[in-house]
Amino acid sequence: MRVERLNVGWVSGAAAIWRQGEDPDERIRFPVPAYLIETETERILVDTGLHPGACADGHAFYDGSPTMSLFSLELEQPLHEQVDVATITKIVLTHLHYDHAGGLSLLPATIPIVVQRREWEAGKDPAAIERNFFYPRDYVDAEREVILVDGDHDLLGDGSIELLLTPGHTPGHQSLRIGESLILGADVTHFASGLDDHRFPAFADDYDEQRRSAERLRALRESGARVIPGHDPNLLHPGSILR
Numbered sequence: 001m002r003v004e005r006l007n008v009g010w011v012s013g014a015a016a017i018w019r020q021g022e023d024p025d026e027r028i029r030f031p032v033p034a035y036l037i038e039t040e041t042e043r044i045l046v047d048t049g050l051h052p053g054a055c056a057d058g059h060a061f062y063d064g065s066p067t068m069s070l071f072s073l074e075l076e077q078p079l080h081e082q083v084d085v086a087t088i089t090k091i092v093l094t095h096l097h098y099d100h101a102g103g104l105s106l107l108p109a110t111i112p113i114v115v116q117r118r119e120w121e122a123g124k125d126p127a128a129i130e131r132n133f134f135y136p137r138d139y140v141d142a143e144r145e146v147i148l149v150d151g152d153h154d155l156l157g158d159g160s161i162e163l164l165l166t167p168g169h170t171p172g173h174q175s176l177r178i179g180e181s182l183i184l185g186a187d188v189t190h191f192a193s194g195l196d197d198h199r200f201p202a203f204a205d206d207y208d209e210q211r212r213s214a215e216r217l218r219a220l221r222e223s224g225a226r227v228i229p230g231h232d233p234n235l236l237h238p239g240s241i242l243r
């Protein structure tokens with residue numbers, strides 16, 4: 001099994017949005033990753049990065065939401081230009097935020113997505129959409145098959161890849177365990193230090209759940225796993241091949 005990290009773009013803005021307690025004047029710029037997992041029979045994308053339209057003109061793309069004025073987006077390279085999309089067998093969405101589901105509409109509708117049922121239902125609920133800054137145009141596509149899972153889930157039926165329900169950042173956020181020792185934590189914590197200091201972003205669906213999810217990933221790290229955080233600027237080092 002091979003796991004590659006791809007960088008789709010960048011987010012820049014006030015550091016305190018992304019890590020509580022930062023100096024209000026401090027700025028931060030961090031990557032927007034996606035991942036490609038290759039097995040003998042599957043080529044799986046984990047997340048889809050940003051939509052180019054959101055980077056070119058965030059306000060226009062996102063109906064003028066004031067949220068977007070707090071930070072800016074840059075495109076590195078759209079995902080569909082980085083991978084041969086014709087051979088992708090499924091897409092796992094860790095959650096429905098614009099920097100994870102935004103590139104989905106550029107990928108063929110014949111590729112099914114795998115998402116937690118709790119997340120998908122929140123993505124259709126007006127109050128949850130508003131609370132979580134979801135943009136349904138990122139993920140609503142009548143043509144695409146949606147495979148809903150409930151809780152931890154053996155993705156390929158052979159124990160090699162397990163989806164881990166790690167809610168809090170969003171209602172049905174999920175992480176991935178790949179093999180015995182690689183964890184794609186996604187946005188349980190943006191930064192590696194978050195597993196220890198619990199300095200989460202200034203927004204969340206449920207901080208208590210997020211703390212429990214961070215504790216869960218920390219325990220996996222303590223037992224020897226490598227936990228990849230969601231958006232740590234150090235994420236890009238040392239290399240893009242994680243396994």
Ligand SMILES: [Zn+2]
Nearest residue numbers: 097099187230
């Ligand atoms: Zn994110």
